[in-house]
Amino acid sequence: MATREQYYAMIHLGAKRLGLVDDADRRAWLENLTGKRSCKDCTVDELSSVTSTLRACKALDNPKLKGVKGGQGEGDRPTDAQWNMANTLCRRLGMSGCGDARFAAFVKRNAHVDHPRFLTKFNMRQLIAGLQRWLENAEKREGQK
Numbered sequence: 780m781a782t783r784e785q786y787y788a789m790i791h792l793g794a795k796r797l798g799l800v801d802d803a804d805r806r807a808w809l810e811n812l813t814g815k816r817s818c819k820d821c822t823v824d825e826l827s828s829v830t831s832t833l834r835a836c837k838a839l840d841n842p843k844l845k846g847v848k849g850g851q852g853e854g855d856r857p858t859d860a861q862w863n864m865a866n867t868l869c870r871r872l873g874m875s876g877c878g879d880a881r882f883a884a885f886v887k888r889n890a891h892v893d894h895p896r897f898l899t900k901f902n903m904r905q906l907i908a909g910l911q912r913w914l915e916n917a918e919k920r921e922g923q924k
Contacts, residue, residue, distance in 0.1 A: 787826075796838040868907065889905065
């Protein structure tokens, strides 16, 4: 769980990314969400809710993916769309996402790299196809039961 100061930083960064650079605009936006004009007046639960809203608006990165992405977007690295697709497929397979140890083992076994952060766009395409086949097979087995 994040500290109050970390929530403040995330909220200010997210608001800036939404285009709320003026202090009055940001405070009005915060008041619409929480009923309070300052982050310091909010409870930790309210701060967490605001950061969840910012993540839903794509103003903040997903912290669960951040640790495995590596040099994302640079050169031959997987795109955000590829990471999001892999994360969605992992969740549908019962994992906690791309940060799950089962995904790392799947990557090591199928892409022959030590960690997901070393994946290339080509490797990621192959892994997404593999995850889709895994999901189809799991759904077939559930349908046979």
